Amino acid sequence: MTVMPHDQIETDGSPRAEGDGFASLRMQLTGMSCASCAGRAERALSAVPGVTSARVILAQEAAEVTLQPPADAAVLARAAQAAGYPARQQETALSLDGMSCASCVGRVRAAMLAVPGVLEADVNLALGEVRVTRLVGSAPDAALAAAARAAGYPARVQAADRTLDSAEDARATEISSMGRRAAIAGVLTLPVFVLEMGGHLFPPFHHWLMGFASHSTLWGLQFLLTLAVLAGPGRVFFARGLPLLLKGAPDMNALVALGTGAAFAFSTVALFAPGLLPEGTAAVYFEAAAVIATLVLAGRWMEARARGRAGAAIAALMRLAPADARVERDGEVVELPVAEIVPGDRLHLRPGERMAVDGVVVSGESHADESMITGEPMPVAKGPGDPVTAGTVNAAGALVVEARKVGADTALAQIVRMVERAQATRLPIQSLLDRVVAVFVPAVMGVAVLTVVVWLLLGPSPALGMALVAGVSVLIIACPCAMGLATPVSIMVGTGRAAGMGVLFRRGEALQRLEDVRLVAFDKTG
Numbered sequence: 001m002t003v004m005p006h007d008q009i010e011t012d013g014s015p016r017a018e019g020d021g022f023a024s025l026r027m028q029l030t031g032m033s034c035a036s037c038a039g040r041a042e043r044a045l046s047a048v049p050g051v052t053s054a055r056v057i058l059a060q061e062a063a064e065v066t067l068q069p070p071a072d073a074a075v076l077a078r079a080a081q082a083a084g085y086p087a088r089q090q091e092t093a094l095s096l097d098g099m100s101c102a103s104c105v106g107r108v109r110a111a112m113l114a115v116p117g118v119l120e121a122d123v124n125l126a127l128g129e130v131r132v133t134r135l136v137g138s139a140p141d142a143a144l145a146a147a148a149r150a151a152g153y154p155a156r157v158q159a160a161d162r163t164l165d166s167a168e169d170a171r172a173t174e175i176s177s178m179g180r181r182a183a184i185a186g187v188l189t190l191p192v193f194v195l196e197m198g199g200h201l202f203p204p205f206h207h208w209l210m211g212f213a214s215h216s217t218l219w220g221l222q223f224l225l226t227l228a229v230l231a232g233p234g235r236v237f238f239a240r241g242l243p244l245l246l247k248g249a250p251d252m253n254a255l256v257a258l259g260t261g262a263a264f265a266f267s268t269v270a271l272f273a274p275g276l277l278p279e280g281t282a283a284v285y286f287e288a289a290a291v292i293a294t295l296v297l298a299g300r301w302m303e304a305r306a307r308g309r310a311g312a313a314i315a316a317l318m319r320l321a322p323a324d325a326r327v328e329r330d331g332e333v334v335e336l337p338v339a340e341i342v343p344g345d346r347l348h349l350r351p352g353e354r355m356a357v358d359g360v361v362v363s364g365e366s367h368a369d370e371s372m373i374t375g376e377p378m379p380v381a382k383g384p385g386d387p388v389t390a391g392t393v394n395a396a397g398a399l400v401v402e403a404r405k406v407g408a409d410t411a412l413a414q415i416v417r418m419v420e421r422a423q424a425t426r427l428p429i430q431s432l433l434d435r436v437v438a439v440f441v442p443a444v445m446g447v448a449v450l451t452v453v454v455w456l457l458l459g460p461s462p463a464l465g466m467a468l469v470a471g472v473s474v475l476i477i478a479c480p481c482a483m484g485l486a487t488p489v490s491i492m493v494g495t496g497r498a499a500g501m502g503v504l505f506r507r508g509e510a511l512q513r514l515e516d517v518r519l520v521a522f523d524k525t526g
Helices: 035-046 074-082 102-113 141-150 164-201 202-212 215-231 235-246 252-272 286-318 411-424 428-458 465-475 482-500 509-516
Strands: 023-028 053-058 061-065 089-096 117-122 129-135 155-157 324-329 334-335 344-347 358-363 366-369 380-381 400-407
Touching: 023 074, 035 061, 035 074, 053 334, 061 074, 061 358, 074 117, 074 129, 089 141, 102 117, 102 129, 102 141, 129 141, 141 155, 164 215, 164 286, 215 235, 215 252, 215 286, 235 252, 252 286, 252 428, 252 465, 286 411, 428 465
Parallel strands: none
Antiparallel strands: 023 061, 053 061, 089 129, 089 155, 117 129, 324 334, 324 344, 344 400, 358 400, 366 380
16 A cells, blocks of 8 residues: 655645545544554555545544545545544534525535535525535635635635624625615616617607607617616626636526626627628617616525525524623622633523523522423423523522533524524435536526527528527526525525424425425424
8 A cells, every 4th residue: 555645734734636636635533542443444444445545643543545536535434434433523614605596505515525524515595604514634714715715605714603693794784785786786777778668668758769869879878877787786797607607617697697798798889880780780788788687686685685584583593592691700790791601600690581501500499491492381490400501591580500511512502503404404306406507507508509500590681680689588588596596495484484483493304395294293392
């Protein structure tokens, strides 16, 4: 076996790409106690198809592996687990910008899974984030963010102490920004639409316009307004779509950019250089470019609002835990943010206050309303030695509680993560959707090209203008991405609405399987 030199692993622990599809991966193993353990783990990893070398360093409890397909991080993790030396794993959440539909979700997930060391990636369209499970010691945070950025979705790693207010502020900012862009586009597009289409609805208006200004003047005004739409609020389509188009991985943004850009370019030529077009084909389609950009922007604003409503259910769960708590420090009771509480701190709870952490009662007697956890409406007696849960309500008495689990380790935080994962779950029906979305944009572009070719070959002379119009029409009518939005938005709204009513889906696929349920049995707590 060829042993991989240690210097092939970067000092920051990130995998280093090799030539011809090879990659180096470092992983942390558990359960090794002697040289025979190291040898057994090394043999298990070396036996994985696609692994060209594997070296286990007992002192560091680490394995360094050189691999190529079909080997990947998940396969290596399973091999180590089967040998009795599970690999350490960690979860990282990244906030993403620019996701708008199912093709975005699939693209982000594929980008994350392509990073060596990543085991799973759950993309949550509702929250605009991705939770990545990876091997400890493999890809660093910077590699994950870089992979998302290369896929066209700028990312930033979420702080471990991310607060509810910061998440809501980010969501509100996104909705406000999209609404502002849609409103500006609408104000600029309305005159273009009225100038071009008003005469079709009310012929006297057309005659009045012709007496007021010439064709070229009216077209020039439409040109300026449409340019403002595409260069202003519509710039996002070109900024995100064209780089992906150049990389050979076009998305819905690329489709919108092509459709609106082609309509605008053709109209600009017809306005400023009509002699370049066949006689009788010099017409402008500025209103098509402006209206399509505005409609898609308005649709994305509505999508952002829907995602915000779905995310509000998670926010409601997070609000069950208080932001501050009265903590005993240096013999005094002071009010501190929950993020500053550590295991071992003693919290003083007054009647009616919510528990901030999971812990054990040290002194005092009271009752706790635990219906949020158990569904049981009757308060539960609490005294010294009894456990309490974050988010539950202290009743009439005063309690002193010793913190045992804080922050992300509390039961409430785990419930929140469960709901988030349920929203991000890929349902069985999405496998079909993903296959369709993966070929939808290239197929539309291919149909547009074919349309142009057919018109050029079979269309009446002069065919060029008609061919271009027909090709642009195909691109434009295919712009809306409702097909890609239907399933993920349904999941988000369904699970979010259910969470708001007290029904939690542990796995998203339960939502799809629920259509086959004919009988539901409840226990006494409902």
